[in-house]
Structures are given as C-alpha cells and as structure tokens.
Amino acid sequence: MPTSVPVESYASFLNTRAARRKPSPIRALQAVLATAPAGLISLGGGMPNPALFPFSGISVTLRDGTVLSLSEESVRAALQYSPTPGIPELVSRLERVQRGEHSPPGAAGDRMAVMVGTGSQDLLAKAFDTFLDEETPVVIEAPTYSGTLAALEPIGCPLITIPSSTDGTGIDVGAVEELAAAFESGERAGPRPRLIYVIPTAGNPTGATMPLENRRRLYAAARRLGSLIIEDDPYRFLDFGEVVDPADADADAAAAAARSSTPVARTPSLLSMDEDGRVLRFDSFSKLLSAGLRIGTVTGPKELVDALGLHAQASCLHTSGVSQALVLELFRHWGVGDKTPPAEDGSARCMGDMEAHIAEVASFYRSQRDACIEAINKHLRDPGLAELYAVPSGGMFAWIKVPGLADTTALVKERAAAAGVLFVPGSAFVPGGGSAHSAFVRASFSVASHEQLDEAFRRFASAIRDSGSD
Structure with a gap:
C-alpha cells in the first residue's frame, strides 16, 4: 500500500452549493442548551412550550417482555428540538461503538465524528448532494443499490461503472486499479472521480461480500485516484462470516457447508484501514432494530460529517427525537457504548448485550x-x-x-x-x-x-x- 497521504483539506471535495452553506446561528444554540446548567433561562431559539404537548410518557415492550419507560427528562428531550448531529448521549455511545468496531488509525481516528441521520439513505442522499455536481464523476459498481441510483442520476454526474467481479466477490477491484493506472498514465483524461461508492458486505442486489484483501486494494486505488470512499454498509451485522462457492459441483454439499458454518469475526471495514481520512462510512439500524425508526449514522472525518450537518440544518433540522430516544433507551438497557474501547476485559467492541441480538438476527x-x-x-x-x-x-x-x-x-x-x-x-x-x-x-x-x-x-x-x- 502506498505511503499514507492524509487529506489535509476537504474544500476541493465540496460542490458549489455545499461551499456556500453556513452554520445556522439558531441551530448552534441547541448544542449550548444540551449541556447548559439547570438554571439557564433561554429566550433564544423558538422552541415550543412542552407543557402544551399532548404526550406525557413513552414506553415500549421488548420481545422478551421487558418494558422500557423513558424518564420525564428523556421524554422532554425526545419531544423537543435537539442538536442536528443527534441527542448528545446517543452520539457519544455511537462514537464509542464505532471506535470499538472499526478503530480508524492515526490522524483519521483523531478526526473521527459521528452524526445520526434519518436512515442511511437520507444521509447518502445528503452526501451526494454535498460532494457532486454535473462535472464530478463517481465510481459505482454495476449493478448497485437502486436507491443510490435514484439519488445520483438526477444530479447528472458522470457515472464510471465498474462491473461486478466474475468470482462472486463484489466490485471488480482490478478494474478500479486499471482506472487509476489509466489516469496516472494520461491514457484517460478529464476529472478524476471524486467518490468511490461501494457496498462491501452482502451487496444489494448481488449478496456478495468483498474479501479483506479486495478492500485493501480498493483503498489503495482510492489513494491513487485521490478519491473519497463512500462505504455504504447496512448489512454489516447480517454477515454470516462465510464464503460458499456457487460453482461447487455438489450443490447439496455447498448448501450443507453453508448451514454448518460458524460465523467468524466481521470483515474489517474500509474505515478501519483509513489512514488518510478519505472514508465516509454509512451504517443503518433498519435491518437490526427497526426499519420504521429511520435511524442511521455517518462516520468519518469531522470536516465531512459537519458538511452533511449543514445540509441537515437547512432541511430536516435533526432526526426524529422520539426515534433517537427509543434507541438510546435500548442502548442503555443493553449496555451498548457503555465502555470506552478497549474495555477492561481487553475487548475492542462495546456492543454489550446487542451482540447477542446481532447473532440471533x-x-x-x-x-x-x-x-x-x-x-x-x-x-x-x-x-x-x-x-x-x-x-x-x-x-x-x-x-x-x-x-x-x-x-x-x-x-x-x-x-x-x-x-x-x-x-x-x-x-x-x-x-x-x-x-x-x-x-x-x-x-x-x-x-x-x-x-x-x-x-x-x-x-x-x-x-x-x-x-x-x-
């Protein structure tokens, strides 16, 4: 892998619209309110009086019969405006989860930030609208997720399509390497791709998972191209930890091997190898907790996450407080993000009892x-x-x-x-x-x-x- 070349400035990755966005002074007050002392008298933002909300309590029942009831304080926070990145405690827990799960190295780890979004689809759409325009190419696998195409095609950006590999391992990394070589040699002219979009685990629609070595090669190719990587990984926790050859002559034996396989450690993510700060990772809780809650996250360099936050400030303001509060209460119950990795037992992950739920799913x-x-x-x-x-x-x-x-x-x-x-x-x-x-x-x-x-x-x-x- 080439010598690490950290991205020093992200200004060149923003399109004209994104470069013009400025922080909302009213939204900035939410961060102050979230950590303000109890005696603060706010005459700032136009927050509705919570005494007039018709809701006085929120509780949910888990499948095992456990009832989770939100405290009065949590209910008030859930029903009121909140900071754009998310409810602060939820964001803190998610940051610990991401550091434990991915441990981005060096400067990229130091600059890492997490933002909660209304599902990863909404965050992806905001990312494409932040980084791309009609002149900025993006590398995508063909075939790829239809929701991504729905977000990209109206932008009118050039789509550099890379076929799926013939060996069932997702995007043809060799073709991406050839693309990098063509730009380096001058054989290919024009703007280099600003983004490489990839679904590394259980791709939609192919179901293919990229092996670790292919992920390393893709990251190296992104370095050569000077591209950011959009790591869309909603199926990471639905990883079976196995690879079965579809060309196996004995179909019954292949199916039996699949049934008897014991899941292994999840394949290291592209974020986990990001020494430069060029990976923006998107996660979803739709497949793990609930699709209707619409909770997803984006993780990566703070400058890029903040750019998506400015987009949210001008659109949705923040993700549903009720959805965030329910996930936060579940995380408290399961102990998700309780510990700062590495934990006292030496483990890097801090999933708590959610790890058992992941295994069940x-x-x-x-x-x-x-x-x-x-x-x-x-x-x-x-x-x-x-x-x-x-x-x-x-x-x-x-x-x-x-x-x-x-x-x-x-x-x-x-x-x-x-x-x-x-x-x-x-x-x-x-x-x-x-x-x-x-x-x-x-x-x-x-x-x-x-x-x-x-x-x-x-x-x-x-x-x-x-x-x-x-």
Missing part, C-alpha cells in the same frame, strides 16, 4: 438464505433454467441470472406476476433508467417462510418455461 437470515439456495438449486439451477451469481454470505438478497434473456422486466412483471410470485427485475439496479437492461432478477429471502420460498421458485421456474415457449 444473523442466524435467522442465514437459515433463510439456506432455504432460498435449496429452492433455487431444486427448481432453477439443477434444471438449467437460471444461474446464481453468488451464494450470499450475508444480507437478504440472491442475484439470479436467466440465461437467454436480454432483459427480465417482462418476465417479472407479466409471466412471474401471473404465476403468483414477485421479484425485482435486474434493470432496476443498472444505470440508465428506462433504457437499462439486465438478464438478472433480485430475490429477497427476508420475510417468506421456507415453504413459501420453495413454492415461489417453483412458480418462477414455471414462468421461465412459459416464456421460453412463446
């Missing part, structure tokens, strides 16, 4: 994955009707190719729907909007029962056969 989705792969092998792969890009090593998606079709949209919307099964056509994950084509479909195995998964792929097999008879 990952185990459930691993079982769902196994049932999905078994059904795909039985109804699609063995009869030669479809191919699996990779056995997912995490997450909740399988990426399936239907050979002989240039595009699966009609198959999904007409034949499959008529047969009583629904997928997402692969074109939804390819840049190009209505003109995009793909021979793939994405299947989600998160909600359907094992019996329903088997029946779904039986119906899909029937739809493929019917389409071939036309």
Whole structure:
C-alpha cells in the first residue's frame, strides 16, 4: 500500500452549493442548551412550550417482555428540538461503538465524528448532494443499490461503472486499479472521480461480500485516484462470516457447508484501514432494530460529517427525537457504548448485550438464505433454467441470472406476476433508467417462510418455461 497521504483539506471535495452553506446561528444554540446548567433561562431559539404537548410518557415492550419507560427528562428531550448531529448521549455511545468496531488509525481516528441521520439513505442522499455536481464523476459498481441510483442520476454526474467481479466477490477491484493506472498514465483524461461508492458486505442486489484483501486494494486505488470512499454498509451485522462457492459441483454439499458454518469475526471495514481520512462510512439500524425508526449514522472525518450537518440544518433540522430516544433507551438497557474501547476485559467492541441480538438476527437470515439456495438449486439451477451469481454470505438478497434473456422486466412483471410470485427485475439496479437492461432478477429471502420460498421458485421456474415457449 502506498505511503499514507492524509487529506489535509476537504474544500476541493465540496460542490458549489455545499461551499456556500453556513452554520445556522439558531441551530448552534441547541448544542449550548444540551449541556447548559439547570438554571439557564433561554429566550433564544423558538422552541415550543412542552407543557402544551399532548404526550406525557413513552414506553415500549421488548420481545422478551421487558418494558422500557423513558424518564420525564428523556421524554422532554425526545419531544423537543435537539442538536442536528443527534441527542448528545446517543452520539457519544455511537462514537464509542464505532471506535470499538472499526478503530480508524492515526490522524483519521483523531478526526473521527459521528452524526445520526434519518436512515442511511437520507444521509447518502445528503452526501451526494454535498460532494457532486454535473462535472464530478463517481465510481459505482454495476449493478448497485437502486436507491443510490435514484439519488445520483438526477444530479447528472458522470457515472464510471465498474462491473461486478466474475468470482462472486463484489466490485471488480482490478478494474478500479486499471482506472487509476489509466489516469496516472494520461491514457484517460478529464476529472478524476471524486467518490468511490461501494457496498462491501452482502451487496444489494448481488449478496456478495468483498474479501479483506479486495478492500485493501480498493483503498489503495482510492489513494491513487485521490478519491473519497463512500462505504455504504447496512448489512454489516447480517454477515454470516462465510464464503460458499456457487460453482461447487455438489450443490447439496455447498448448501450443507453453508448451514454448518460458524460465523467468524466481521470483515474489517474500509474505515478501519483509513489512514488518510478519505472514508465516509454509512451504517443503518433498519435491518437490526427497526426499519420504521429511520435511524442511521455517518462516520468519518469531522470536516465531512459537519458538511452533511449543514445540509441537515437547512432541511430536516435533526432526526426524529422520539426515534433517537427509543434507541438510546435500548442502548442503555443493553449496555451498548457503555465502555470506552478497549474495555477492561481487553475487548475492542462495546456492543454489550446487542451482540447477542446481532447473532440471533444473523442466524435467522442465514437459515433463510439456506432455504432460498435449496429452492433455487431444486427448481432453477439443477434444471438449467437460471444461474446464481453468488451464494450470499450475508444480507437478504440472491442475484439470479436467466440465461437467454436480454432483459427480465417482462418476465417479472407479466409471466412471474401471473404465476403468483414477485421479484425485482435486474434493470432496476443498472444505470440508465428506462433504457437499462439486465438478464438478472433480485430475490429477497427476508420475510417468506421456507415453504413459501420453495413454492415461489417453483412458480418462477414455471414462468421461465412459459416464456421460453412463446
């Protein structure tokens, strides 16, 4: 890996709109109020009188029957305006979690900051709107998350598409290295990519997880290009800690190996190797706690996180206080972020009892994955009707190719729907909007029962056969 070259200034990464944003003097008062002594009399910000709010208490019941009731003070904080980065105690706990989970080295660790957002999707959209314009390229994998395309394509920025690797390990890092070499040699002219966007764990839609060595190579390529890395990692805690070869001649043996695998330590993140301060990491609690709470985080250099904070000050002000307060109360109950890493027992992580919940969630989705792969092998792969890009090593998606079709949209919307099964056509994950084509479909195995998964792929097999008879 090249010698560390810390990013000294982030001004060149901001677009014109972001460079014009200034801190809100009224929003700045929220930080003062959050730490003010009890006797402070505020005649500052236009905060509504909490005595008129119709709510007097908030409590939730956990699945084990435990009732969590917010204190009067917590209820007041939840219902009132709060600092843009998040409720201070929640942010502090999240900072300890991120340091324990990722431990960014050197100067990047010293400059690390965390902000709470209304889901990672909202934070990603703010990031793209902060860094990109019509002249600034961004590197993305093709296929990639449709929500990312929905945020990028209206900006009009040039999309440098890198294909997924042929070995089922996500973005083709070799192609990114070739891109860097082309800019270095002068073979490729024009602006270098300002951002590299990647989903390193259980990619959506492919289900692929980048091996550690590929992550190291991608970081090195970002250094050569002078790019920031947008590490979108909502499925990190749905990592099964295993890799299964989809080309295994013995499909039953591959499925059995997947079922018997014991999860290992989560693959080190790109943030964990960020010596320069060029990684902006996005996490989500939607898959782990609740999608409806809309709680996500962005972690990275303070200057970049603050730039997203200025965007939030002019839009949503802050994420729902009620959602934040519920997550904070759960974290207190579970002991998440109680300790400053490394803990007294020598462990780096400070997840508390949430680690057991993470294991339960990952185990459930691993079982769902196994049932999905078994059904795909039985109804699609063995009869030669479809191919699996990779056995997912995490997450909740399988990426399936239907050979002989240039595009699966009609198959999904007409034949499959008529047969009583629904997928997402692969074109939804390819840049190009209505003109995009793909021979793939994405299947989600998160909600359907094992019996329903088997029946779904039986119906899909029937739809493929019917389409071939036309």
